[in-house]
Amino acid sequence: MNAIQPLAPVAKPMFDPAALTAHVAQRAAEVRRLRGLFAPTSMGKLSLTTALESYDGPDPGAWSRLRRGAFMAGNPAELDTQERLIMMAVAVHEAAERPPLFTHGTARAILDLPSIGRDPQLIELAKPPGRSGRSPQTRRRRTSIEPTGLAVDELLVTTIDRTVIDSARERSLESAVTTADAALRREIADAGSLLAQVRALPKGARGCKMAELALCLADGRAESxxxxxxxxxxxxxxxxxxxxxxxxxxxxxxxxxxxxxxxxxxxxxxxxxxxxxxxxxxxxxxxxxxxxxxxxxxxxxxxxxxxxxxxxxxxxxxxxxxxxxxxxxxxxxxxxxxxxxxxxxxxxxxxxxxxxxx
The missing domain is CATH 3.40.960 (Endonuclease; Chain A)
Known part of the structure; x- marks a missing residue:
């Protein structure tokens, strides 16, 4: 090569259904890995189980309490923030009468969508219409637009598009764009579809202007x-x-x-x-x-x-x-x-x- 070649811009990534399928499968495998550390039981029953001669699981002293009736093998402090949120989501799922729909920061953790700033420590889930009540270590999110669920192993989360849009409506601009950039870069979301969905929100919906700006600025070529x-x-x-x-x-x-x-x-x-x-x-x-x-x-x-x-x-x-x-x-x-x-x-x-x- 004897001459300098022209500068070569990189094309923007495009949505790929196969990439979305592969991404969900990879996240499901991660949920299964963490669910393997989980024990939905009381401390008394756990002690009886680990005393059985046929028991070949973790050492009894290695169990840690996540919430009432939920334990994990090992120390939760050794998990990163994303893993801890997934473990807590598993615990909430196991205790629920019907499968909860995880939203916002919990959905981002399960779907491995990054953000900037501190994510909520409570497990966030959609509040079913007409239902009330509380659950420890959770935050129920009211919504005027019924979210659609995506199954990641046994956990039900908001779709990639809805998770990106929810982040764009309430997180800082830099955090919202970081989440959208990652989804576009991995080819698991479509930029035009995201923007169209935001523009179709009811007039005056909370955070719709910030979400529109974030999705206008989003670019899947950002690599980090x-x-x-x-x-x-x-x-x-x-x-x-x-x-x-x-x-x-x-x-x-x-x-x-x-x-x-x-x-x-x-x-x-x-x-x-x-x-x-x-x-x-x-x-x-x-x-x-x-x-x-x-x-x-x-x-x-x-x-x-x-x-x-x-x-x-x-x-x-x-x-x-x-x-x-x-x-x-x-x-x-x-x-x-x-x-x-x-x-x-x-x-x-x-x-x-x-x-x-x-």
Whole structure:
């Protein structure tokens, strides 16, 4: 290869029914794995069971109480947030007279849809019409629009579309877009269908304006929650909209695919979470040094490209704090403009869509 190839933008992912089927199957397998640690019984019956000579399960001292009449093998503190929510959902499901429909944060956990910010610790489920009552460690969500259920193993959750839309209606803009980006990237949702469903909500429905904005801004080319957060910070701060996932080549071949590129400015931006530069566990310090060297060489090649003037990097700590992020962008050479080119709906933007100082 003797010449520099043109820059190559990456196409947006498209909805794939096979991808949706595979994703639900993978999540069902995870629910089954965690359900294997669950014991729906009282402590007295559990003690009798573990005393039987034929018992070959966990050590009796290894059981932990989840809620009344529900135990798990092991320590819940050793589970991550997503796994704990799924375990609690299993416990609520087993105690219910009829299968509950899990919604919002619980549905996101079961469906493995990321968000930004702290998820509710209570198990969220739809409140059946005309029914009342309480259940410990749960929050019943009223809804004016009857949700449709999706079976993930034995658990019933709101559909992918409904879970994304519910998040978009009540979470922060950066969190809502992170959830939508992930669904689009995995090809388990369709951008046009999501937006059409939001626009079909009853006039004045709570959170519909924020949801419409979030789905207008969603883009499945974002490859991580940090990239989604960074892009929404750029929007909130009035910065020009970048191109996503542009591939660069030189005379030696492929250089890399960058997170953000402002073509007119000749500036590349990279959202660098720890995962991007993680060295496989057990490798030596020399391997870590080699990974850092490769990253530097990549930047050097990008800077020699005729379309590139500058390359900048930032991390989670900088992207989360808007007043820090605007300084990072300013030093990189990306500053607010009057018309940023962002795809936004007609009319005034929701008040809460702007960045809050942190």
């Amino acid at each position: 929650p940090l990239e989604s957060l960074s892009r929404i910070r750029m929007f909130q701060l009035g910065l020009p909209m970048p191109e996503l996932q542009v591939e660069f080549y030189d005379a030696s071949g492929f250089i890399g695919r960058v997170d953000f590129f402002w073509r007119q400015l000749g500036i590349i931006g990279e959202a660098d979470g720890r995962v991007k530069f993680r060295v496989t566990e057990g490798l030596t310090g020399k391997a870590a040094e080699e990974a850092a060297w490769r990253a530097k060489r990549r930047d050097d090649r990008l800077l020699r490209h005729p379309a590139v003037r500058k390359v900048g990097h930032w991390d989670w700590g900088e992207a989360l704090r808007s007043h820090v992020f605007v300084q990072v962008m300013s030093e990189l050479g990306v500053r607010p403009v009057r018309q940023g080119g962002w795809p936004i709906p007609d009319g005034p933007l929701p008040r809460k869509s702007r960045a809050m100082p942190l």
